[in-house]
Amino acid sequence: MSMNKAGRPTSAQSGQKSDHPTFTGNKALQIEEPLIFEVGETGKTGVDLPEPEPHETRLGGLERQNIGLPGLTEPEVMRHYVRISQKNFAIDAGVYPLGSCTMKHNGRLNEKMARLPGFGDVHPLQPESTVQGALELIDTLAAWLLEMTGMAGVAMSPKAGAHGEFCGMAAIKSAQIAKGDARSVVLVPESAHGTNPATAALLGYKVRDIPAREDGTVSPEAVKEALDSDVAGIMLTNPNTCGLFERDIVAIADAVHEAGAYFYCDGANFNAIVGKARPGDLGVDCMHINLHKTFSTPHGGGGPGSGPVVFSEAIAPYAPVPYVVRNGDMFSLVESVDAAEGAKPFGRQTAFHGQMGMFVRALSYMMSHGSDGMRQASEDAVLNANYIRAGLRDVMSQPFGDQVCMHEVLFDDSFLKDTGVTTLDFAKAMIDEGFHPMTMYFPLVVHGAMLIEPTESESKAALDQFIATLRDLVQGARDGDLVRFTGAPHHAPMARLDETRAAREPVLRWNPEAPAEAAE
Amino acid sequence: MRYLPLTDDDRRTMLAGIGVQNIDDLFADIPDDVRLKELVDLPRHASELEVERQLGAMAARNTAASSVPFFVGCGAYKHHVPASVDHLIQRSEFLTAYTPYQPEISQGTLQYLFEFQTQVAMLTGMEVANASMYDGSTACGEAVLMAQRLTRRTNAVLSGSLHPQYRDVVVMLSDMSETPLKALSADPEGTEDIIASIDDDTACVVVQTPDVFGRVHDLSKIAAAAHEKGALLIAVVTEVISLGALKPPGEMGADIVVAEGQSIGVGLNFGGPYVGLLATRQKYLRQMPGRVCGETVDANGKRGFVLTLSTREQHIRREKATSNICTNSGLCSLAFTIHLSLLGEAGLMKLARINHANAIALADALTGINSVEILTPSFFNEFTIRVPGKGAAVIESLAEKGVLGGVPASRLVPGQKDLDDLIIVAATEVNTPQDREVYVKALTEVLS
Numbered sequence: 001m002s003m004n005k006a007g008r009p010t011s012a013q014s015g016q017k018s019d020h021p022t023f024t025g026n027k028a029l030q031i032e033e034p035l036i037f038e039v040g041e042t043g044k045t046g047v048d049l050p051e052p053e054p055h056e057t058r059l060g061g062l063e064r065q066n067i068g069l070p071g072l073t074e075p076e077v078m079r080h081y082v083r084i085s086q087k088n089f090a091i092d093a094g095v096y097p098l099g100s101c102t103m104k105h106n107g108r109l110n111e112k113m114a115r116l117p118g119f120g121d122v123h124p125l126q127p128e129s130t131v132q133g134a135l136e137l138i139d140t141l142a143a144w145l146l147e148m149t150g151m152a153g154v155a156m157s158p159k160a161g162a163h164g165e166f167c168g169m170a171a172i173k174s175a176q177i178a179k180g181d182a183r184s185v186v187l188v189p190e191s192a193h194g195t196n197p198a199t200a201a202l203l204g205y206k207v208r209d210i211p212a213r214e215d216g217t218v219s220p221e222a223v224k225e226a227l228d229s230d231v232a233g234i235m236l237t238n239p240n241t242c243g244l245f246e247r248d249i250v251a252i253a254d255a256v257h258e259a260g261a262y263f264y265c266d267g268a269n270f271n272a273i274v275g276k277a278r279p280g281d282l283g284v285d286c287m288h289i290n291l292h293k294t295f296s297t298p299h300g301g302g303g304p305g306s307g308p309v310v311f312s313e314a315i316a317p318y319a320p321v322p323y324v325v326r327n328g329d330m331f332s333l334v335e336s337v338d339a340a341e342g343a344k345p346f347g348r349q350t351a352f353h354g355q356m357g358m359f360v361r362a363l364s365y366m367m368s369h370g371s372d373g374m375r376q377a378s379e380d381a382v383l384n385a386n387y388i389r390a391g392l393r394d395v396m397s398q399p400f401g402d403q404v405c406m407h408e409v410l411f412d413d414s415f416l417k418d419t420g421v422t423t424l425d426f427a428k429a430m431i432d433e434g435f436h437p438m439t440m441y442f443p444l445v446v447h448g449a450m451l452i453e454p455t456e457s458e459s460k461a462a463l464d465q466f467i468a469t470l471r472d473l474v475q476g477a478r479d480g481d482l483v484r485f486t487g488a489p490h491h492a493p494m495a496r497l498d499e500t501r502a503a504r505e506p507v508l509r510w511n512p513e514a515p516a517e518a519a520e
Numbered sequence: 521m522r523y524l525p526l527t528d529d530d531r532r533t534m535l536a537g538i539g540v541q542n543i544d545d546l547f548a549d550i551p552d553d554v555r556l557k558e559l560v561d562l563p564r565h566a567s568e569l570e571v572e573r574q575l576g577a578m579a580a581r582n583t584a585a586s587s588v589p590f591f592v593g594c595g596a597y598k599h600h601v602p603a604s605v606d607h608l609i610q611r612s613e614f615l616t617a618y619t620p621y622q623p624e625i626s627q628g629t630l631q632y633l634f635e636f637q638t639q640v641a642m643l644t645g646m647e648v649a650n651a652s653m654y655d656g657s658t659a660c661g662e663a664v665l666m667a668q669r670l671t672r673r674t675n676a677v678l679s680g681s682l683h684p685q686y687r688d689v690v691v692m693l694s695d696m697s698e699t700p701l702k703a704l705s706a707d708p709e710g711t712e713d714i715i716a717s718i719d720d721d722t723a724c725v726v727v728q729t730p731d732v733f734g735r736v737h738d739l740s741k742i743a744a745a746a747h748e749k750g751a752l753l754i755a756v757v758t759e760v761i762s763l764g765a766l767k768p769p770g771e772m773g774a775d776i777v778v779a780e781g782q783s784i785g786v787g788l789n790f791g792g793p794y795v796g797l798l799a800t801r802q803k804y805l806r807q808m809p810g811r812v813c814g815e816t817v818d819a820n821g822k823r824g825f826v827l828t829l830s831t832r833e834q835h836i837r838r839e840k841a842t843s844n845i846c847t848n849s850g851l852c853s854l855a856f857t858i859h860l861s862l863l864g865e866a867g868l869m870k871l872a873r874i875n876h877a878n879a880i881a882l883a884d885a886l887t888g889i890n891s892v893e894i895l896t897p898s899f900f901n902e903f904t905i906r907v908p909g910k911g912a913a914v915i916e917s918l919a920e921k922g923v924l925g926g927v928p929a930s931r932l933v934p935g936q937k938d939l940d941d942l943i944i945v946a947a948t949e950v951n952t953p954q955d956r957e958v959y960v961k962a963l964t965e966v967l968s
Contacts, residue, residue: 036635036861045867047602049949052870052877059876060736060898062767064869068642071864074604081632081858085613088620088628092612098621105523106616109568114789115606118579123592124791125927126583127919133581134790140578147560159654159792162834162844170696198834198844202665204697207839245549276547281554300609300851301629302619302811304654304793320692336934347692351595351657351685351780352791364575370565373521375556379543380526383534386546390538404546431625436618442835459525460534487819492624495819499623502816502828506805508648509638 030493033083037510040070046077068512087493088301089436095458095466097388099408099439099451100193100241102271102293104381107368110297110361119360124352128332134356135331139324141363145289145310148374149270150280153316155309155323157354161268164288164307165199165235167349171286171311171318172233172262173203174346178318181260183232189218191242191443196235196266205232212445216242216400216410220251227259233285237266239273241443242400243385243408243451253283262286262315270294271455272382272407275375285312291355295362306358317343322353380456381407384463388452391467395474399446407455413448421477423448425485429476432484432491433469521565583924585788589955591882593902593946594732594927595656595683595758596791597783599871600950605785605858609851619811619847623826624818629850630825633813636857643763643860644777645770646799651811651827652853653796653845656780657686660726660756661693662809662843663776663798667724667752669807669842674699675721677751679714680707681731683758684932690726706933708733708895708904708942715745722749724776728756729769732932733895733944734902736766743773752776760784760797761948762900764872776800784863785855795852806832809843871949875901878956879947885960886945891967895942902946904929908967911943917966923959 025032057063072080089096096103114120122134142154155171158164169186176183186200189210197207208226213219223234234256238246246252253263265279265287271294279287291297291306299305311319322335333353337345369377382405389409393402397415413423427437427450439451454463476484489495526534531543540546547555566574585598592598609615613628620626620633633651640649653659664676676694678687678701687703694701704712710733718725725746729737743753755769757779769777781795782788800808806829814828834841863871879901886905887894896903907914911928918925929942947956 033631035631035638037638040861040864042865045864045870046604046862047867047871049867049870049874052874053881055877055880057765057876058880058898059766059900060738062736062738064763064765064767067764067865067868069639069860069863069865069868071867072861074602074862077858077861078604078608080861081608082611084628084631085608085611086628087625087631088613088617089622089625090613091616096618098618101618103616103618107523109571111610111615113572113575113579116576116579117584117586118582119575120787120789121584121586121598122582122790123585123590123598123788123924124596125592125594125931126585126924127916129916130583130919130924131790133578136581137575137578144562147562159658160845160847162846163654163658166844170692173696193846194833194835194838194841195844195846197839198837198841201839201841202697202844245547247549247551250551250554273547273550275560276556277550277554278556278560298615298851299618301614301617301626301854302651302850303847304795304849304852305847306793335931338935347695348685348688349658349692350655350689350792351683352655355792356790357787357793360575364571367563367566367571367574368568369521369523371559371562373524373565375559376521376524379546380524380531382546383526383531383538383543386538386540387534404540404548406546406549427622428624431622436625437622456524456526460530462525489624493627494624494822494824497623497818497824497826498816499826499828502814502826503831506812506828507815508634508805508812508828509641510634 029086031083033080035510036072036080037070040072042068042070044073045071046073094434094436095462096436097438097452097454098436099453100268101439102453102455104296104455105457106296106298107365109368110364113364114357114360119356132331135324135333137363138359139326139331141359144366145308148274149287149310150278151310152313153311153319155319157320157322157350158288158307158309159350159355160303160305161288161290161307162195162199163349164309165195166202167309167320168264168286168288169199169203170346171315172264174318175315176232178344183230185230186232187223187226187234189236191240191445192235192237193241193266193268200235216244217246218252220248220255223252224255227255227261231259231261233262233264235264235266237268239269239406242410243405245406249282268293269407272378274378275371276378285315291358291362296365297358297361304355304358306355318346320347320349321345377456384454384456384458385409387463388454388467392470395471408451408453410446411450412446415474416477419477420482421485423450425488426473428488428496429473429485431489435466435469589923589958591926591945591947591959592924594932594944595780596788597759597946597948598788598950599783599948601785601787601859602862605855608858609855614851614854620827623824627824630813632854632857634815634825636853637813639857639860640797640799644799645768646777647802648805649797649799650808651813652848653798653810654849655792655794655796656758656778657689659778659796659798660686661689663754663778664690664724664726666776666807666809667754670804671723671750671752673721673723675723676701677714677717677722677725678703679727680704680712681733681735682726682728682756683732686756706936706939708939710735714742718745718749718751720749722751724752724754726754726756728758730759730762730900730902733904734899735896736898736900739769739772739774754778759901761872761875764868765876765900781856785859786852793849793852795849795856807842810845811848874949878951879903882947882956885956886963889964889967901948902944904942904944906941907943910940914966915943918962921962923962925959925963
């Protein structure tokens with residue numbers, strides 16, 4: 001027998017196709033994973049528990065017999081959730097330029113701080129004497145937010161941006177009712193986030209739309225024209241959803257105040273101007289701050305968020321309970337409307353005190369960056385967006401002309417005219433190139449909108465690759481390489497999903513009667 | 521600055537590429553007189569070590585629940601969470617993803633949301649659930665609004681045993697939308713007759729079980745009475761572990777169930793973030809608020825999941841949306857789903873038995889003290905005791921002795937004198953027989 005001197009082949013075989021089907025349907029690192037209901041068993045558990053002490057029940061005769069929930073052991077649970085996690089795109093994995101969503105890096109120190117037992121393992125109804133540090137943290141974050149915004153008061157309890165919008169508008173409504181000047185209309189620009197009109201409607205207001213002018217901003221004249229004695233206020237996003245700073249914002253604020261109305265600023269895009277301008281100097285009466293955008297608490301696949309609201313002097317007294325009061329080194333909570341001294345809270349928006357876990361992360365971010373780092377972050381975010389604009393302006397189309405943008409740059413789909421490629425196709429083709437698509441079809445005022453927000457977290461090298469890729473995609477669309485677009489994504493864990501079917505015949509849960517084979 | 525990849529060289533090159541002189545040219549739309557020329561008056565950037573020191577000092581001023589005998593509940597509960605839960609939710613692919621708007625590269629999030637919705641429906645005994653709300657209290661508020669839409673009526677009737685802060689949320693919503701509301705007064709003795717308050721204008725009846733004082737309720741009669749008048753029953757559960765022992769609201773006629781899911785997978789976090797559960801009947805799903813994940817197929821016919829029914833939502837419907845809500849409690853719902861996958865039916869039911877057994881043992885031990893009386897004959901893992909004197913003062917004295925002994929009812933319902941001597945006490949699997957002994961000894965001393 002002779003030695004096989006060649007040994008294991010080490011060179012790639014040329015000419016072999018790489019899309020050979022597999023027996024399992026798996027593709028190496030991409031592994032198909034059923035639902036827990038298809039693999040778990042009701043009698044199995046991954047938690048070892050001691051036997052309870054012998055006892056008679058005192059459940060009022062309402063004992064439950066079964067639930068139907070499957071259980072899995074720890075190794076099975078680990079594998080299940082690790083496998084499905086690998087079907088997710090994430091900021092840590094690549095460029096995630098979702099305009100208006102602010103996918104910046106999530107510092108891991110912030111996670112570590114939120115898990116300190118003194119923050120993460122404290123009950124909201126413990127005696128105040130045992131939670132002085134937690135109250136101090138809330139008070140400190142509140143003070144930092146007030147300094148950053150130049151405002152007079154803050155409500156910390158709103159659970160997310162939309163919850164903050166409600167908070168601000170409820171405070172405005174209460175202030176006007178207290179003055180004997182209840183009003184019925186709220187002005188909302190057409191470019192606004194959908195939450196703005198939805199919030200106004202929840203509070204019983206009628207919504208009056210304000211059109212944008214040619215350059216994508218709101219004109220003071222249009223606002224003045226819409227103002228009358230029925231108008232409670234305006235809800236205006238600044239920088240706006242087209243990525244532009246509302247340069248007439250001070251004039252708009254003056255006109256609103258002159259009409260006896262108030263200025264609610266949607267702070268979703270505050271991250272562009274932190275350390276560069278303060279809402280308090282712009283005439284804003286209320287603004288929510290998305291801690292999960294501006295101050296980098298993780299988006300977590302859709303929450304939890306946190307939406308504290310800052311207030312002007314005029315509105316601050318109407319802020320909701322609870323709030324923290326500082327007395328020297330000691331802190332206390334005001335938890336009920338009746339206990340509020342010198343204030344007229346509109347009520348309570350949530351049980352307990354707000355998203356403490358997010359407060360810790362946001363303060364950790366703010367302390368890490370400091371006054372200088374936060375300003376630098378805003379500048380880099382704006383610089384990165386403009387760098388993308390400059391890199392693409394000759395091949396993609398901007399709806400309002402080539403002008404300086406803030407932290408995000410907006411394109412429309414006119415550059416795709418006659419190519420047979422839509423904004424959706426273009427976005428899906430980006431997936432194949434390893435990028436998360438930009439925000440698409442928002443804002444609604446622009447046809448086929450593509451809103452790109454790179455944030456300050458991207459390096460120049462990452463931006464250069466992003467720009468080169470988009471230029472190549474534009475070229476591909478012009479060259480008529482339709483398959484690249486209309487069939488995209490070709491390389492994602494899933495091909496395009498049928499959303500119409502999902503909405504027409506909603507299947508919102510796994511059903512034991514309908515086994516998986518039937519569904520597939 | 522450790523979080524900012526651009527170098528000064530990069531910045532210069534990029535500004536030149538854009539065609540501007542300096543960074544302030546990019547901020548020229550901010551009127552000059554309001555543009556900040558100086559840094560705001562806050563400390564400069566800090567190293568990890570410095571931040572850890574400062575925040576660590578604040579954390580050290582708090583008493584962590586695990587460090588003492590701990591019996592505080594009322595809507596948030598101290599439970600043990602397996603280590604694998606926190607490990608998994610910190611995976612980048614879950615932690616640093618956005619809302620799954622691009623389903624082809626978000627199946628991880630979408631699949632667990634589908635699992636979550638199924639678990640919540642099973643747990644509550646309902647047909648469908650959404651992908652979670654901010655927390656139990658805001659879910660309760662949304663459920664009332666949903667019932668108002670479904671019945672085209674405005675009046676809600678709130679049980680006096682509903683968690684007072686949940687009640688405050690609903691009251692605030694009704695104040696703000698100027699709709700009528702009937703909130704019964706606090707009912708520690710369990711004597712209220714809520715059925716008498718239901719009439720032809722009632723949109724919904726909101727009842728909690730186990731209620732804020734710990735008492736367990738059979739909802740069947742209330743459901744029947746509500747339905748007879750064309751009203752809906754909203755059942756509220758603030759201790760979701762109880763559903764491992766108690767007949768679920770769905771089997772007692774509830775139309776909407778809302779719950780605080782914190783007990784499964786989510787820590788105490790001083791009150792948030794938590795995870796709100798909302799489940800209902802299939803026929804009501806188009807009026808259900810919040811995000812929903814649904815099953816479908818991709819272009820190759822492979823099963824997959826997407827966000828669906830978005831025509832209810834604010835980004836499409838704007839002022840006509842079912843709610844202004846645009847997030848769920850994503851990562852907390854993942855923690856919930858993972859923990860519940862580990863427990864399964866067998867684990868959850870056993871965990872519930874342990875909680876119940878510990879609460880019975882504690883109740884018996886505390887009522888062994890002469891002057892202590894229990895108000896709740898039936899309960900799950902939480903009950904109410906009457907003590908001589910003021911509950912708040914007793915709790916404070918216990919804290920000085922290193923025991924966190926519960927919640928004085930006066931903290932939740934200030935100004936109602938007949939509640940001043942009541943304390944709401946919770947026991948879970950984390951309490952040991954020694955904790956119980958320490959509590960009894962401390963309370964005996966405080967009361968003597």
